[in-house]
Amino acid sequence: MIKLENVTLRVKQIRGGRYGDFCVGELFHECCELKVKDSLLDQFEEGEYHGTVWISRIFLHQYIAFGKAVTEMRATLHDMQLDSASDAPVETELAEPDPLLESPSLTSQTPVWSAPLPAPSTESKTEGSTRLGEQMRERIERIKRNPGQPTQAIAQASSVEDVGQVDTPDLPEVLREYWDQIRGLQPVKLDPTVDRSMLREQTKAIGQLGSYKFVFQDQTWHPK
Structure with missing residues (x-):
């Protein structure tokens, strides 16, 4: 598990997707910048959030969207402790693809670091x-x-x-x-x-x- 303090999580809401609105995030820390596309972000309002996060996995992710091949460093969040929020700056970049539409045949995931996974429990x-x-x-x-x-x-x-x-x-x-x-x-x-x-x-x-x-x-x- 990696703990990062004093991070900024910028959440952006993408509207009008095939399966409804969804959110993607960018994690900013003095040591790194990571993409976050965990499902829990879909509950958040658009904006910037500040606090501490625990990361269970970091990996290199590749996908094809809007006629381009994209490679990005992603993080999987284990937990968050957010203390404050502020409005995020308006961005005009191309909309992100819906993670639900990421086809396994068109994506690849190269692990960089991951925490040991506990045994499944019911x-x-x-x-x-x-x-x-x-x-x-x-x-x-x-x-x-x-x-x-x-x-x-x-x-x-x-x-x-x-x-x-x-x-x-x-x-x-x-x-x-x-x-x-x-x-x-x-x-x-x-x-x-x-x-x-x-x-x-x-x-x-x-x-x-x-x-x-x-x-x-x-x-x-x-x-x-």
């Missing part, structure tokens, strides 16, 4: 499923105890579902894992390790609720 998924089941059972028990008086969380659930049905019909399904948190107006931290297209859909859906705002300091959606 513990977190199992714990998440168990926790969700327990929360569902608790909510059902509350309804049984007060059949004529819905709790505040259930009332909020109704309004959230109504918003989803009017604006984004697929919202409940996309955010199914976070239903209980949203209905209780609790902070929601999306999982950046899921499929990138899914994370984009979740980001769009929770943003359209109108009751949540992304806080870059802890990369979590908080109720307004």
Whole structure:
């Protein structure tokens, strides 16, 4: 793991892509300049962010886009601790290609440095499923105890579902894992390790609720 302090992460939003808007980043440090195209950036607003990052991998990446062959040094982020933000300067350079469209047949990745990867584990998924089941059972028990008086969380659930049905019909399904948190107006931290297209859909859906705002300091959606 490499820790870099006093870095500037410049996030640029590319609009109107085939699979929706997406973000790419540039990492500036006194020792290096690196491209960052991790999926977690898709939750960020365009701008410059300052703080500390932990890098798990640095590699040379090549791809073909807009009739050109591009070679760049990329970094894979393990974690970030961002303290402040500012507006990024307006750039007029050619738009970046969507990472979802990078075909393996047209790209190559040459490792420069990478941290040892831990053994895969299903513990977190199992714990998440168990926790969700327990929360569902608790909510059902509350309804049984007060059949004529819905709790505040259930009332909020109704309004959230109504918003989803009017604006984004697929919202409940996309955010199914976070239903209980949203209905209780609790902070929601999306999982950046899921499929990138899914994370984009979740980001769009929770943003359209109108009751949540992304806080870059802890990369979590908080109720307004």
